[in-house]
Amino acid sequence: MDVDDSPLSRLFKSLLSIEETASGSYEDPGRPPAGGKWSEPGVPHKGWHVVDYYKLDDREHLCEMCERQMVMFVHVMRHDDYDEDLKVGCVCAGHMESDLEGARQREVRYRNKSKRRDNWLTRRWQNSFKTGGQYLRTDGMSISVYPTANHWSATIRHRASDYKRHSERRYKTSDEAKLAAFEVMMVWLEKKPWENPIRSKRPR
Numbered sequence: 001m002d003v004d005d006s007p008l009s010r011l012f013k014s015l016l017s018i019e020e021t022a023s024g025s026y027e028d029p030g031r032p033p034a035g036g037k038w039s040e041p042g043v044p045h046k047g048w049h050v051v052d053y054y055k056l057d058d059r060e061h062l063c064e065m066c067e068r069q070m071v072m073f074v075h076v077m078r079h080d081d082y083d084e085d086l087k088v089g090c091v092c093a094g095h096m097e098s099d100l101e102g103a104r105q106r107e108v109r110y111r112n113k114s115k116r117r118d119n120w121l122t123r124r125w126q127n128s129f130k131t132g133g134q135y136l137r138t139d140g141m142s143i144s145v146y147p148t149a150n151h152w153s154a155t156i157r158h159r160a161s162d163y164k165r166h167s168e169r170r171y172k173t174s175d176e177a178k179l180a181a182f183e184v185m186m187v188w189l190e191k192k193p194w195e196n197p198i199r200s201k202r203p204r
Contacts, residue, residue: 033092036067036068037065037067043082047080049079050076050103051078053076055074056073058072060072066092069089069092073110117179120179123136125178131146133146139185140159140160141156141159143178151170152176152177154180156181156185165184
């Protein structure tokens with residue numbers, strides 16, 4: 001009997017397949033997986049671009065390209081020659097846009113952001129006697145949330161340049177204001193608006 005076709009080998013392959021389904025991994029991530037829409041006529045394999053990206057609570061979405069991996073982090077891909085967007089996992093997204101490393105880095109950034117956001121409200125916010133709210137200094141920025149009439153507002157300031165913006169929206173609770181400020185801060189860390197303030201838009 002061929003050792004690769006032994007009962008032990010078949011059991012190992014079966015367990016590997018189960019683990020891949022749970023983890024979202026592939027035998028060889030450097031190559032597009034077989035099956036699913038990868039084998040379906042009329043579905044483009046390249047030339048896709050990402051239009052959205054989000055995280056689910058668990059691995060509860062079946063990748064719509066390979067149709068074999070359950071994913072938690074969903075890349076929404078679009079193609080000019082295909083009628084609908086496809087919600088896929090990291091490996092398929094990388095091959096669809098011909099940038100596997102780019103897809104991986106996008107997922108890493110989102111994972112890090114998601115982890116930071118989960119811990120954001122439990123950070124050591126300091127009380128401000130001047131505004132009656134709270135403030136936090138992090139990543140070279142000072143973030144303040146404070147009550148205004150029956151609502152809460154927020155201000156973000158890049159300390160080195162003194163570039164700052166006040167929120168235009170009003171929030172029902174301090175936590176809502178803090179989370180809104182977090183989203184703006186993450187955009188600022190990527191875009192660095194203080195380096196070109198004339199073109200920068202007012203955060204909401």
